[in-house]
Amino acid sequence: MKSLLAFRSLFLSQAKGFGLALLLSLVALAAGVALLGTSGWFITAAALTSAGLAFNLFAPSALVRGFSFIRILARYGERLSGHDATLRLLAELRGWLFARLFPRLPLTDRSLRHGDLVSRLTSDVDALDTAFLVAIGPVIAALVIGGTLTGILIWLLPPAALLHGICFALAVVALPAGLVFVSRRAGRDVVTRAAEARAAVLDGIDGHTDLTVFGIRDTAEAGFTDTARRLAKAKRHLARLAAVASLAVQVLAALALVGTLWLGLRAFTTGAIDGPVLAGLLLAVAGSFEATAVIVRSVSKLTTAMAAAERLTAIAEAPPTVLDPPAPAALPVETSLALTDVTFGYGGPPVLAGLDLSVAPGEHVAITGPSGSGKSSLLALLLRLADPQAGTVTLGGTGLPSLAQADIHASTALLSQDSPLFHDTIRANLLIARPDGDDAALWSALAAAGIESFVRALPLGLDTLVGEGGRTVSVGQARRLCLARTLLSTAKILLLDEPTTGLDRAAEVAFFETLHVAARGRTVIVVTHAAIPEGSVDRELVMRGGRLE
Protein backbone atom coordinates (compact mmCIF):
# COMPACT_ATOMS: atom_id res chain seq x y z
CA MET A 1 0.00 0.00 0.00
CA LYS A 2 2.89 2.35 0.84
CA SER A 3 4.16 1.94 -2.69
CA LEU A 4 0.75 2.94 -4.07
CA LEU A 5 0.68 6.01 -1.83
CA ALA A 6 3.74 7.33 -3.64
CA PHE A 7 1.42 7.92 -6.59
CA ARG A 8 -1.30 9.72 -4.64
CA SER A 9 -0.63 13.11 -6.25
CA LEU A 10 -1.15 11.57 -9.70
CA PHE A 11 -4.34 9.83 -8.56
CA LEU A 12 -5.48 13.10 -6.97
CA SER A 13 -4.97 14.94 -10.24
CA GLN A 14 -7.86 12.83 -11.57
CA ALA A 15 -9.85 13.11 -8.33
CA LYS A 16 -12.87 14.69 -10.07
CA GLY A 17 -13.26 11.89 -12.62
CA PHE A 18 -12.66 9.11 -10.09
CA GLY A 19 -14.92 10.87 -7.54
CA LEU A 20 -17.73 11.02 -10.11
CA ALA A 21 -17.17 7.36 -11.05
CA LEU A 22 -17.30 6.39 -7.38
CA LEU A 23 -20.46 8.39 -6.77
CA LEU A 24 -22.15 6.85 -9.81
CA SER A 25 -21.07 3.34 -8.83
CA LEU A 26 -22.61 3.96 -5.41
CA VAL A 27 -25.83 5.11 -7.06
CA ALA A 28 -25.80 2.02 -9.32
CA LEU A 29 -25.18 -0.35 -6.41
CA ALA A 30 -27.74 1.35 -4.18
CA ALA A 31 -30.29 1.28 -7.02
CA GLY A 32 -29.53 -2.44 -7.51
CA VAL A 33 -30.03 -3.25 -3.83
CA ALA A 34 -33.14 -1.03 -3.67
CA LEU A 35 -34.45 -2.72 -6.83
CA LEU A 36 -34.12 -6.17 -5.30
CA GLY A 37 -35.57 -5.01 -1.98
CA THR A 38 -38.51 -3.24 -3.56
CA SER A 39 -39.16 -6.17 -5.92
CA GLY A 40 -39.18 -8.62 -3.02
CA TRP A 41 -41.49 -6.44 -1.02
CA PHE A 42 -43.67 -5.77 -4.09
CA ILE A 43 -43.97 -9.40 -5.19
CA THR A 44 -44.73 -10.62 -1.68
CA ALA A 45 -47.24 -7.84 -1.07
CA ALA A 46 -48.87 -8.51 -4.45
CA ALA A 47 -49.12 -12.21 -3.60
CA LEU A 48 -50.72 -11.34 -0.30
CA THR A 49 -53.18 -9.06 -2.16
CA SER A 50 -54.57 -12.05 -3.96
CA ALA A 51 -54.94 -13.54 -0.50
CA GLY A 52 -57.40 -10.76 0.20
CA LEU A 53 -55.28 -7.81 1.35
CA ALA A 54 -55.68 -4.41 -0.35
CA PHE A 55 -52.48 -3.25 -2.11
CA ASN A 56 -51.53 -0.23 -4.23
CA LEU A 57 -49.68 -1.69 -7.23
CA PHE A 58 -48.74 1.56 -8.91
CA ALA A 59 -46.23 3.08 -6.48
CA PRO A 60 -43.99 -0.03 -6.18
CA SER A 61 -44.09 -0.83 -9.88
CA ALA A 62 -43.06 2.76 -10.62
CA LEU A 63 -40.25 2.37 -8.06
CA VAL A 64 -39.04 -0.89 -9.67
CA ARG A 65 -38.93 0.76 -13.08
CA GLY A 66 -37.31 3.88 -11.67
CA PHE A 67 -34.58 1.95 -9.84
CA SER A 68 -33.73 -0.20 -12.85
CA PHE A 69 -33.54 2.90 -15.04
CA ILE A 70 -31.32 4.71 -12.52
CA ARG A 71 -29.12 1.63 -12.25
CA ILE A 72 -28.55 1.44 -16.01
CA LEU A 73 -27.81 5.15 -16.36
CA ALA A 74 -25.54 5.27 -13.30
CA ARG A 75 -23.59 2.19 -14.45
CA TYR A 76 -23.09 3.73 -17.90
CA GLY A 77 -21.97 7.06 -16.41
CA GLU A 78 -19.64 5.28 -13.99
CA ARG A 79 -17.92 3.37 -16.81
CA LEU A 80 -17.61 6.52 -18.89
CA SER A 81 -16.11 8.77 -16.21
CA GLY A 82 -14.04 5.95 -14.67
CA HIS A 83 -12.43 4.99 -17.96
CA ASP A 84 -11.96 8.60 -18.98
CA ALA A 85 -10.15 9.35 -15.69
CA THR A 86 -8.13 6.11 -16.04
CA LEU A 87 -6.95 6.97 -19.54
CA ARG A 88 -5.97 10.47 -18.41
CA LEU A 89 -4.12 8.94 -15.47
CA LEU A 90 -2.36 6.55 -17.85
CA ALA A 91 -1.05 9.49 -19.90
CA GLU A 92 0.10 11.25 -16.72
CA LEU A 93 1.78 8.11 -15.37
CA ARG A 94 3.70 7.50 -18.59
CA GLY A 95 4.86 11.14 -18.68
CA TRP A 96 5.80 10.96 -15.01
CA LEU A 97 7.83 7.80 -15.53
CA PHE A 98 9.56 9.05 -18.67
CA ALA A 99 10.55 12.27 -16.90
CA ARG A 100 12.12 10.24 -14.08
CA LEU A 101 13.57 7.48 -16.19
CA PHE A 102 15.76 9.55 -18.45
CA PRO A 103 17.89 11.34 -15.86
CA ARG A 104 18.25 8.03 -14.06
CA LEU A 105 19.16 5.75 -16.95
CA PRO A 106 22.34 5.00 -15.14
CA LEU A 107 25.62 5.06 -16.95
CA THR A 108 27.01 3.09 -14.07
CA ASP A 109 24.33 0.42 -13.70
CA ARG A 110 23.96 -2.24 -16.34
CA SER A 111 21.55 -4.41 -14.39
CA LEU A 112 18.39 -2.99 -16.03
CA ARG A 113 17.48 -4.76 -19.25
CA HIS A 114 15.71 -2.99 -22.08
CA GLY A 115 12.86 -5.50 -21.96
CA ASP A 116 12.47 -4.83 -18.26
CA LEU A 117 12.25 -1.09 -18.85
CA VAL A 118 9.67 -1.69 -21.58
CA SER A 119 7.69 -3.76 -19.08
CA ARG A 120 7.81 -1.00 -16.53
CA LEU A 121 6.65 1.58 -19.05
CA THR A 122 3.81 -0.59 -20.34
CA SER A 123 2.35 -3.34 -18.18
CA ASP A 124 3.42 -1.92 -14.81
CA VAL A 125 1.90 1.44 -15.67
CA ASP A 126 -1.24 -0.34 -16.94
CA ALA A 127 -1.54 -2.35 -13.71
CA LEU A 128 -1.26 0.85 -11.73
CA ASP A 129 -3.66 3.00 -13.70
CA THR A 130 -6.52 0.57 -13.20
CA ALA A 131 -5.85 0.32 -9.46
CA PHE A 132 -8.59 2.77 -8.68
CA LEU A 133 -11.11 1.52 -11.18
CA VAL A 134 -10.86 -2.18 -10.33
CA ALA A 135 -9.58 -2.14 -6.78
CA ILE A 136 -9.99 0.97 -4.68
CA GLY A 137 -13.34 2.18 -6.07
CA PRO A 138 -15.26 -1.12 -5.61
CA VAL A 139 -14.03 -1.47 -2.00
CA ILE A 140 -15.19 2.05 -1.10
CA ALA A 141 -18.53 1.52 -2.87
CA ALA A 142 -19.13 -1.83 -1.13
CA LEU A 143 -18.32 -0.30 2.27
CA VAL A 144 -20.86 2.46 1.77
CA ILE A 145 -23.58 0.09 0.53
CA GLY A 146 -22.95 -2.48 3.30
CA GLY A 147 -22.90 0.25 5.96
CA THR A 148 -26.17 1.72 4.68
CA LEU A 149 -27.96 -1.64 4.61
CA THR A 150 -26.73 -2.45 8.11
CA GLY A 151 -28.20 0.93 9.15
CA ILE A 152 -31.54 0.03 7.54
CA LEU A 153 -31.49 -3.34 9.33
CA ILE A 154 -30.86 -1.60 12.68
CA TRP A 155 -34.06 0.31 11.96
CA LEU A 156 -36.25 -2.49 10.56
CA LEU A 157 -34.78 -5.76 11.86
CA PRO A 158 -32.26 -4.97 14.66
CA PRO A 159 -31.28 -8.58 15.52
CA ALA A 160 -30.07 -9.17 11.93
CA ALA A 161 -28.10 -5.91 11.75
CA LEU A 162 -25.15 -7.18 13.79
CA LEU A 163 -24.92 -10.41 11.80
CA HIS A 164 -25.05 -8.57 8.48
CA GLY A 165 -22.57 -5.95 9.70
CA ILE A 166 -20.08 -8.60 10.81
CA CYS A 167 -20.43 -10.77 7.69
CA PHE A 168 -20.14 -7.73 5.45
CA ALA A 169 -17.13 -6.30 7.28
CA LEU A 170 -15.42 -9.70 7.09
CA ALA A 171 -16.15 -9.95 3.35
CA VAL A 172 -15.12 -6.40 2.47
CA VAL A 173 -12.38 -5.58 4.96
CA ALA A 174 -10.93 -8.56 6.81
CA LEU A 175 -10.94 -11.06 3.95
CA PRO A 176 -9.49 -8.70 1.31
CA ALA A 177 -6.87 -7.47 3.81
CA GLY A 178 -5.92 -11.09 4.52
CA LEU A 179 -5.86 -11.85 0.83
CA VAL A 180 -3.59 -8.85 0.15
CA PHE A 181 -1.29 -10.11 2.89
CA VAL A 182 -1.05 -13.70 1.68
CA SER A 183 -0.96 -12.89 -2.02
CA ARG A 184 1.57 -10.05 -1.92
CA ARG A 185 4.39 -12.37 -2.88
CA ALA A 186 2.33 -14.08 -5.56
CA GLY A 187 1.40 -10.66 -7.03
CA ARG A 188 5.05 -9.64 -7.09
CA ASP A 189 5.92 -12.98 -8.70
CA VAL A 190 3.34 -12.49 -11.45
CA VAL A 191 4.65 -9.00 -12.28
CA THR A 192 8.30 -10.09 -12.23
CA ARG A 193 7.68 -13.24 -14.28
CA ALA A 194 5.61 -11.28 -16.82
CA ALA A 195 8.49 -8.80 -17.16
CA GLU A 196 10.94 -11.69 -17.63
CA ALA A 197 8.74 -13.22 -20.32
CA ARG A 198 8.53 -9.88 -22.13
CA ALA A 199 12.30 -9.40 -21.92
CA ALA A 200 12.85 -12.94 -23.23
CA VAL A 201 10.62 -12.22 -26.25
CA LEU A 202 12.40 -8.94 -27.00
CA ASP A 203 15.82 -10.60 -26.65
CA GLY A 204 14.70 -13.42 -28.93
CA ILE A 205 13.49 -11.00 -31.61
CA ASP A 206 16.63 -8.86 -31.35
CA GLY A 207 18.99 -11.79 -31.53
CA HIS A 208 16.92 -13.89 -33.92
CA THR A 209 19.49 -14.02 -36.74
CA ASP A 210 22.40 -15.00 -34.48
CA LEU A 211 20.32 -17.55 -32.59
CA THR A 212 19.34 -19.13 -35.92
CA VAL A 213 22.86 -19.09 -37.35
CA PHE A 214 24.38 -20.61 -34.20
CA GLY A 215 21.63 -23.23 -34.29
CA ILE A 216 20.46 -22.51 -30.75
CA ARG A 217 16.91 -21.46 -31.50
CA ASP A 218 15.70 -24.57 -29.66
CA THR A 219 17.63 -23.59 -26.55
CA ALA A 220 16.21 -20.06 -26.72
CA GLU A 221 12.71 -21.44 -27.23
CA ALA A 222 13.15 -23.80 -24.30
CA GLY A 223 14.30 -20.86 -22.17
CA PHE A 224 11.25 -18.87 -23.18
CA THR A 225 8.90 -21.81 -22.54
CA ASP A 226 10.45 -22.16 -19.11
CA THR A 227 9.86 -18.46 -18.36
CA ALA A 228 6.27 -18.74 -19.64
CA ARG A 229 5.74 -21.80 -17.44
CA ARG A 230 6.97 -19.96 -14.38
CA LEU A 231 4.64 -17.06 -15.23
CA ALA A 232 1.69 -19.44 -15.58
CA LYS A 233 2.59 -21.07 -12.25
CA ALA A 234 2.69 -17.69 -10.49
CA LYS A 235 -0.66 -16.75 -12.06
CA ARG A 236 -2.21 -20.08 -11.05
CA HIS A 237 -1.04 -19.56 -7.48
CA LEU A 238 -2.61 -16.09 -7.39
CA ALA A 239 -5.82 -17.44 -8.97
CA ARG A 240 -6.00 -20.27 -6.40
CA LEU A 241 -5.73 -17.80 -3.52
CA ALA A 242 -8.43 -15.65 -5.11
CA ALA A 243 -10.69 -18.71 -5.60
CA VAL A 244 -10.40 -19.64 -1.91
CA ALA A 245 -11.22 -16.06 -0.94
CA SER A 246 -14.20 -16.06 -3.34
CA LEU A 247 -15.53 -19.18 -1.69
CA ALA A 248 -15.15 -17.54 1.73
CA VAL A 249 -17.12 -14.48 0.52
CA GLN A 250 -19.94 -16.76 -0.75
CA VAL A 251 -20.03 -18.56 2.60
CA LEU A 252 -20.29 -15.21 4.42
CA ALA A 253 -23.06 -14.08 2.06
CA ALA A 254 -24.96 -17.32 2.65
CA LEU A 255 -24.46 -16.98 6.40
CA ALA A 256 -25.81 -13.43 6.39
CA LEU A 257 -28.79 -14.46 4.24
CA VAL A 258 -29.74 -17.57 6.19
CA GLY A 259 -29.19 -15.74 9.49
CA THR A 260 -31.36 -12.81 8.39
CA LEU A 261 -34.06 -15.25 7.26
CA TRP A 262 -34.01 -17.07 10.58
CA LEU A 263 -33.98 -13.90 12.69
CA GLY A 264 -36.54 -12.30 10.36
CA LEU A 265 -38.94 -15.25 10.68
CA ARG A 266 -38.68 -15.00 14.46
CA ALA A 267 -39.47 -11.28 14.27
CA PHE A 268 -42.31 -12.05 11.84
CA THR A 269 -43.91 -14.55 14.22
CA THR A 270 -43.84 -11.93 17.02
CA GLY A 271 -45.34 -9.36 14.63
CA ALA A 272 -42.22 -7.12 14.80
CA ILE A 273 -41.95 -7.08 11.01
CA ASP A 274 -44.44 -7.71 8.24
CA GLY A 275 -44.00 -10.26 5.44
CA PRO A 276 -43.36 -8.04 2.43
CA VAL A 277 -40.77 -5.94 4.29
CA LEU A 278 -38.97 -9.13 5.37
CA ALA A 279 -38.95 -10.45 1.80
CA GLY A 280 -37.61 -7.09 0.61
CA LEU A 281 -34.88 -7.09 3.27
CA LEU A 282 -33.82 -10.63 2.40
CA LEU A 283 -33.38 -9.73 -1.25
CA ALA A 284 -31.59 -6.51 -0.30
CA VAL A 285 -29.14 -8.51 1.85
CA ALA A 286 -28.50 -10.87 -1.09
CA GLY A 287 -28.10 -7.85 -3.36
CA SER A 288 -25.68 -6.08 -1.01
CA PHE A 289 -23.27 -9.00 -1.27
CA GLU A 290 -23.25 -8.48 -5.02
CA ALA A 291 -21.07 -5.47 -4.26
CA THR A 292 -18.53 -7.81 -2.63
CA ALA A 293 -18.37 -10.18 -5.59
CA VAL A 294 -15.87 -8.04 -7.51
CA ILE A 295 -13.72 -7.37 -4.48
CA VAL A 296 -11.76 -10.60 -4.51
CA ARG A 297 -10.91 -10.07 -8.17
CA SER A 298 -10.06 -6.48 -7.29
CA VAL A 299 -7.70 -7.55 -4.54
CA SER A 300 -5.74 -9.74 -6.96
CA LYS A 301 -5.41 -6.69 -9.21
CA LEU A 302 -4.43 -4.61 -6.22
CA THR A 303 -1.56 -6.92 -5.33
CA THR A 304 -0.20 -6.74 -8.87
CA ALA A 305 -0.73 -2.96 -8.85
CA MET A 306 1.24 -2.78 -5.60
CA ALA A 307 4.07 -4.84 -7.08
CA ALA A 308 4.00 -2.65 -10.20
CA ALA A 309 4.10 0.47 -8.02
CA GLU A 310 7.16 -0.91 -6.21
CA ARG A 311 8.94 -1.52 -9.51
CA LEU A 312 8.09 1.97 -10.76
CA THR A 313 9.15 3.73 -7.58
CA ALA A 314 12.39 1.72 -7.58
CA ILE A 315 13.27 3.64 -10.76
CA ALA A 316 11.65 6.94 -9.88
CA GLU A 317 13.26 7.17 -6.46
CA ALA A 318 16.71 6.01 -7.47
CA PRO A 319 19.16 8.89 -7.17
CA PRO A 320 19.74 10.50 -10.59
CA THR A 321 23.22 9.92 -11.98
CA VAL A 322 23.80 13.68 -11.94
CA LEU A 323 21.77 16.56 -10.56
CA ASP A 324 21.25 20.05 -11.96
CA PRO A 325 22.49 22.84 -9.65
CA PRO A 326 19.70 24.78 -7.87
CA ALA A 327 20.77 28.03 -9.62
CA PRO A 328 22.62 27.14 -12.84
CA ALA A 329 25.33 29.50 -14.11
CA ALA A 330 24.94 31.14 -17.53
CA LEU A 331 26.28 29.03 -20.38
CA PRO A 332 29.73 30.43 -21.32
CA VAL A 333 30.02 31.79 -24.85
CA GLU A 334 33.52 30.39 -25.16
CA THR A 335 33.81 26.72 -26.16
CA SER A 336 37.07 25.58 -24.65
CA LEU A 337 37.02 22.26 -22.81
CA ALA A 338 39.25 21.18 -19.94
CA LEU A 339 39.60 18.10 -17.77
CA THR A 340 41.96 18.52 -14.86
CA ASP A 341 43.37 15.63 -12.84
CA VAL A 342 40.24 13.57 -13.55
CA THR A 343 39.71 10.16 -12.01
CA PHE A 344 36.66 8.16 -13.06
CA GLY A 345 35.54 4.55 -12.82
CA TYR A 346 32.44 2.38 -12.67
CA GLY A 347 32.85 1.04 -9.17
CA GLY A 348 35.92 -1.09 -9.96
CA PRO A 349 39.44 0.13 -10.68
CA PRO A 350 39.47 3.64 -12.23
CA VAL A 351 39.16 3.83 -16.00
CA LEU A 352 40.55 7.36 -16.13
CA ALA A 353 43.28 8.16 -13.61
CA GLY A 354 44.70 11.67 -13.18
CA LEU A 355 43.72 12.61 -16.73
CA ASP A 356 44.39 16.12 -18.04
CA LEU A 357 43.10 17.53 -21.31
CA SER A 358 42.66 21.06 -22.54
CA VAL A 359 41.02 21.84 -25.87
CA ALA A 360 40.99 25.40 -27.24
CA PRO A 361 37.84 26.87 -28.84
CA GLY A 362 37.57 25.71 -32.44
CA GLU A 363 40.35 23.16 -32.03
CA HIS A 364 39.97 19.71 -33.61
CA VAL A 365 41.45 16.93 -31.47
CA ALA A 366 41.59 13.23 -32.28
CA ILE A 367 41.89 10.63 -29.52
CA THR A 368 43.03 7.13 -30.33
CA GLY A 369 43.99 4.28 -28.05
CA PRO A 370 43.33 0.63 -27.29
CA SER A 371 39.81 -0.69 -26.93
CA GLY A 372 38.49 -0.31 -23.39
CA SER A 373 41.01 2.39 -22.49
CA GLY A 374 38.29 4.88 -21.55
CA LYS A 375 37.81 7.08 -24.64
CA SER A 376 33.99 6.87 -24.64
CA SER A 377 33.95 7.39 -20.87
CA LEU A 378 35.85 10.64 -21.41
CA LEU A 379 33.16 11.85 -23.84
CA ALA A 380 30.45 10.90 -21.32
CA LEU A 381 32.14 13.12 -18.73
CA LEU A 382 32.27 16.03 -21.20
CA LEU A 383 28.47 15.72 -21.58
CA ARG A 384 28.06 15.34 -17.82
CA LEU A 385 26.33 12.01 -18.21
CA ALA A 386 28.32 11.16 -15.09
CA ASP A 387 30.59 13.10 -12.72
CA PRO A 388 34.21 12.11 -12.12
CA GLN A 389 35.12 10.80 -8.69
CA ALA A 390 37.96 13.34 -8.58
CA GLY A 391 39.11 16.30 -10.67
CA THR A 392 37.19 18.89 -12.64
CA VAL A 393 35.57 19.16 -16.06
CA THR A 394 34.97 22.66 -17.40
CA LEU A 395 33.31 24.21 -20.43
CA GLY A 396 34.46 27.74 -21.28
CA GLY A 397 36.11 27.88 -17.85
CA THR A 398 32.91 27.02 -15.92
CA GLY A 399 32.68 23.71 -14.07
CA LEU A 400 30.01 21.42 -15.61
CA PRO A 401 28.27 20.86 -12.22
CA SER A 402 27.46 24.63 -12.18
CA LEU A 403 25.69 24.45 -15.53
CA ALA A 404 22.21 23.17 -16.38
CA GLN A 405 22.47 19.82 -18.18
CA ALA A 406 20.09 21.07 -20.88
CA ASP A 407 22.53 23.95 -21.60
CA ILE A 408 25.50 21.58 -21.78
CA HIS A 409 23.60 19.35 -24.19
CA ALA A 410 22.45 22.31 -26.30
CA SER A 411 26.06 23.37 -26.79
CA THR A 412 27.53 19.90 -27.29
CA ALA A 413 26.42 17.32 -29.85
CA LEU A 414 27.38 13.66 -29.62
CA LEU A 415 27.67 10.87 -32.14
CA SER A 416 27.86 7.87 -29.84
CA GLN A 417 28.98 4.39 -30.87
CA ASP A 418 25.40 3.18 -30.81
CA SER A 419 23.54 6.27 -32.04
CA PRO A 420 20.14 5.03 -33.19
CA LEU A 421 18.01 5.67 -36.23
CA PHE A 422 14.35 5.93 -35.37
CA HIS A 423 11.51 4.32 -37.30
CA ASP A 424 10.77 7.42 -39.35
CA THR A 425 11.85 9.23 -42.51
CA ILE A 426 15.44 10.29 -43.15
CA ARG A 427 14.26 13.89 -42.87
CA ALA A 428 12.65 13.34 -39.44
CA ASN A 429 15.73 11.48 -38.22
CA LEU A 430 17.95 14.38 -39.22
CA LEU A 431 15.68 17.12 -37.89
CA ILE A 432 16.01 15.73 -34.36
CA ALA A 433 19.32 17.60 -34.21
CA ARG A 434 17.92 20.83 -35.64
CA PRO A 435 14.11 21.01 -35.85
CA ASP A 436 14.14 24.16 -38.00
CA GLY A 437 16.77 22.87 -40.48
CA ASP A 438 15.83 23.53 -44.12
CA ASP A 439 16.47 21.12 -47.00
CA ALA A 440 19.68 22.88 -48.00
CA ALA A 441 21.09 22.35 -44.49
CA LEU A 442 20.01 18.68 -44.55
CA TRP A 443 21.69 18.04 -47.91
CA SER A 444 24.92 19.73 -46.87
CA ALA A 445 25.03 17.63 -43.65
CA LEU A 446 24.41 14.50 -45.75
CA ALA A 447 27.20 15.54 -48.12
CA ALA A 448 29.60 16.10 -45.22
CA ALA A 449 28.74 12.63 -43.91
CA GLY A 450 29.37 11.14 -47.37
CA ILE A 451 25.86 9.85 -47.96
CA GLU A 452 24.27 12.56 -50.08
CA SER A 453 24.39 10.62 -53.37
CA PHE A 454 22.78 7.54 -51.76
CA VAL A 455 19.85 9.58 -50.44
CA ARG A 456 19.46 11.50 -53.72
CA ALA A 457 19.16 8.18 -55.56
CA LEU A 458 16.28 7.00 -53.35
CA PRO A 459 12.86 7.41 -55.05
CA LEU A 460 11.49 9.20 -51.98
CA GLY A 461 14.75 10.97 -51.10
CA LEU A 462 14.59 12.60 -47.68
CA ASP A 463 11.10 11.16 -47.18
CA THR A 464 12.32 7.55 -47.29
CA LEU A 465 11.43 5.50 -44.20
CA VAL A 466 14.51 3.91 -42.63
CA GLY A 467 12.63 1.22 -40.66
CA GLU A 468 13.07 0.32 -37.02
CA GLY A 469 16.69 0.86 -35.96
CA GLY A 470 17.51 1.71 -39.60
CA ARG A 471 16.81 -1.85 -40.77
CA THR A 472 16.24 -0.87 -44.41
CA VAL A 473 19.69 0.67 -44.80
CA SER A 474 23.10 -0.92 -44.37
CA VAL A 475 25.05 -0.53 -41.12
CA GLY A 476 27.50 1.87 -42.80
CA GLN A 477 24.66 3.92 -44.29
CA ALA A 478 22.88 4.07 -40.94
CA ARG A 479 26.09 5.25 -39.31
CA ARG A 480 26.52 7.98 -41.89
CA LEU A 481 22.93 9.16 -41.43
CA CYS A 482 23.58 9.45 -37.69
CA LEU A 483 26.77 11.32 -38.44
CA ALA A 484 24.85 13.70 -40.73
CA ARG A 485 22.42 14.30 -37.88
CA THR A 486 25.26 15.26 -35.52
CA LEU A 487 26.86 17.53 -38.12
CA LEU A 488 23.49 19.19 -38.76
CA SER A 489 23.21 20.22 -35.13
CA THR A 490 24.06 23.84 -34.38
CA ALA A 491 26.04 22.81 -31.28
CA LYS A 492 29.39 24.57 -31.09
CA ILE A 493 31.11 21.47 -29.75
CA LEU A 494 31.04 18.12 -31.53
CA LEU A 495 31.98 14.86 -29.82
CA LEU A 496 32.31 12.05 -32.36
CA ASP A 497 32.81 8.49 -31.12
CA GLU A 498 34.07 6.25 -33.94
CA PRO A 499 32.34 8.32 -36.66
CA THR A 500 33.79 6.25 -39.50
CA THR A 501 32.60 2.81 -38.36
CA GLY A 502 31.17 1.03 -41.39
CA LEU A 503 32.95 3.27 -43.91
CA ASP A 504 35.56 1.98 -46.35
CA ARG A 505 39.02 3.53 -46.30
CA ALA A 506 38.32 5.96 -49.17
CA ALA A 507 35.13 7.18 -47.46
CA GLU A 508 37.01 7.37 -44.16
CA VAL A 509 39.69 9.61 -45.61
CA ALA A 510 37.05 11.72 -47.35
CA PHE A 511 35.15 12.06 -44.09
CA PHE A 512 38.14 13.38 -42.12
CA GLU A 513 38.96 15.82 -44.89
CA THR A 514 35.35 17.04 -45.06
CA LEU A 515 35.09 17.26 -41.26
CA HIS A 516 38.08 19.57 -41.24
CA VAL A 517 36.13 22.02 -43.40
CA ALA A 518 32.52 21.30 -42.36
CA ALA A 519 33.24 21.74 -38.64
CA ARG A 520 35.53 24.74 -39.00
CA GLY A 521 34.98 27.12 -36.08
CA ARG A 522 33.47 24.35 -33.92
CA THR A 523 35.39 22.55 -31.20
CA VAL A 524 35.69 18.87 -32.16
CA ILE A 525 36.86 15.81 -30.25
CA VAL A 526 36.89 12.73 -32.40
CA VAL A 527 37.52 9.29 -30.89
CA THR A 528 38.70 6.85 -33.51
CA HIS A 529 40.62 3.71 -34.33
CA ALA A 530 41.09 4.91 -37.91
CA ALA A 531 44.38 6.21 -39.27
CA ILE A 532 43.81 9.95 -39.45
CA PRO A 533 44.83 11.58 -42.73
CA GLU A 534 47.63 14.10 -42.40
CA GLY A 535 46.48 17.62 -41.52
CA SER A 536 42.82 16.80 -40.97
CA VAL A 537 42.95 17.44 -37.19
CA ASP A 538 44.96 19.93 -35.14
CA ARG A 539 46.18 17.44 -32.54
CA GLU A 540 46.30 13.68 -32.04
CA LEU A 541 46.37 12.19 -28.55
CA VAL A 542 46.62 8.61 -27.39
CA MET A 543 44.71 7.25 -24.38
CA ARG A 544 46.87 4.92 -22.34
CA GLY A 545 46.66 3.79 -18.71
CA GLY A 546 43.81 6.18 -17.99
CA ARG A 547 45.68 9.25 -19.28
CA LEU A 548 46.19 11.07 -22.54
CA GLU A 549 49.64 11.22 -24.08
Ligand SMILES: Nc1ncnc2c1ncn2[C@@H]1O[C@H](COP(=O)(O)OP(=O)(O)OP(=O)(O)O)[C@@H](O)[C@H]1O
Ligand atom coordinates in the same frame (compact mmCIF):
# COMPACT_ATOMS: atom_id res chain seq x y z
N1 LIG B 1 28.30 1.58 -17.93
C1 LIG B 1 29.43 0.91 -17.61
N2 LIG B 1 29.45 0.18 -16.48
C2 LIG B 1 30.57 -0.50 -16.11
N3 LIG B 1 31.73 -0.50 -16.82
C3 LIG B 1 31.77 0.23 -17.95
C4 LIG B 1 30.62 0.97 -18.41
N4 LIG B 1 30.97 1.59 -19.56
C5 LIG B 1 32.26 1.25 -19.81
N5 LIG B 1 32.74 0.45 -18.86
C6 LIG B 1 34.11 -0.10 -18.77
O1 LIG B 1 35.00 1.01 -18.76
C7 LIG B 1 36.15 0.75 -19.54
C8 LIG B 1 36.31 1.84 -20.59
O2 LIG B 1 35.24 1.76 -21.49
P1 LIG B 1 35.08 2.80 -22.68
O3 LIG B 1 33.85 2.44 -23.43
O4 LIG B 1 35.19 4.18 -22.16
O5 LIG B 1 36.40 2.45 -23.53
P2 LIG B 1 36.76 2.86 -25.01
O6 LIG B 1 38.18 3.26 -24.98
O7 LIG B 1 35.79 3.85 -25.56
O8 LIG B 1 36.60 1.47 -25.74
P3 LIG B 1 36.30 1.18 -27.31
O9 LIG B 1 37.45 1.71 -28.09
O10 LIG B 1 36.20 -0.29 -27.38
O11 LIG B 1 35.03 1.88 -27.62
C9 LIG B 1 35.95 -0.63 -20.14
O12 LIG B 1 36.71 -1.55 -19.36
C10 LIG B 1 34.46 -0.91 -19.99
O13 LIG B 1 34.22 -2.26 -19.77
